Amino acid sequence: MRKFDCPSCGADVTFRSAQSVYAVCAYCQSMVVRTDIDVRSIGVMAALPDDMSPLQLGSGGYFEEQPFTLIGRLKIGWRDGLWNEWHLLMADGKRGWIGEAQGSFSISFEVEGALPRDVEATVAHCRALLTSGKAAEARPGFAVQLGGATLRAVDIKLATCLGSEGELPFAAPKGRRTVAIDCIGRQGEFATLDHDGREAHAYVGRYVEWDAFRFTNLRPLEGW
Incomplete structure (x- = not known):
């Protein structure tokens, strides 16, 4: 864990993961990027749209009997709705994500190393179609081999970051656009x-x- 003074307000900005390079100051909402020896501000993050998620930064939990803590969040929007991507830090230092959408939850970890060429080419092709106005041609149903399993694409969408908080492994300013394919x-x-x-x-x-x-450490919500 390392702490820095926020370049904008002087408050503590904490990086609990050695692999986190980006954080949002909890006090002034400055977007802070960590370098080898210091941090610098790259702007101000707009307030996150409110939602009814019971999760919050600092919430804890368990996966395969190992504890984790939620250390960051992306609020993502697309044509038909919103979802949260929670950045988590496992007790052994491994990082992952909990996807929260309409009451369902997934946990995933980034595939290490280079992706298979066919998978990378397929994702790039889908992005090209969606960003050029040819979304109807980006059809799910194709299969990919990942992590020793065969998975089938069931949804393809153009997603926009509506805001972020906490610490993240990459910069996620409001308006960042990605193509997301669920399999x-x-x-x-x-x-x-x-x-x-x-x-x-x-x-x-x-x-x-x-x-x-x-x-544990859930956000207080009426009815929970």
């Missing part, structure tokens, strides 16, 4: 493929029931 396998596997205009990424995991996460 599922026969044994409950889940994967998201995305392309931010520069490179493709893949995150593999599975859907998990709420109770299985054993969440």
Whole structure:
């Protein structure tokens, strides 16, 4: 864990993960980028749209009997709705993501190393179609091989970052656009493929029931 003074307001900006390079100051909402020796501000993050998520920064939980803490969040919007991507830090230092959409939850971890060429080419092709106004031609149904499993694409969408908070492994300013492809396998596997205009990424995991996460330090909400 490392702490820096926010370049804008002087408040503590904490990086709990050694791989986090970006954070939003909790006090002044400055977007802060970490370098090897210091931090610098790259602007101000707009307030996140409110939602009814019971999760918050600092919420804890368990996955495969190992504890984790939520250290960052992306609020993502697309044509038909919104969802949250929570950046998590496992007790062993591994980072991952919890996707929260309409009451369902998934957990995934980034595939390390270069993606298979066919997967990278497919994601880039889908992005080209969606960003050029040819979304109807970007059809799901194709199969990809990831993490030793065969998964089938079930949804392709152009997503826009509506805001972020906490610490993240990349800069996520408001307006950042990505193509997101959701895939599922026969044994409950889940994967998201995305392309931010520069490179493709893949995150593999599975859907998990709420109770299985054993969440703690939840946001106070009426009815919970």
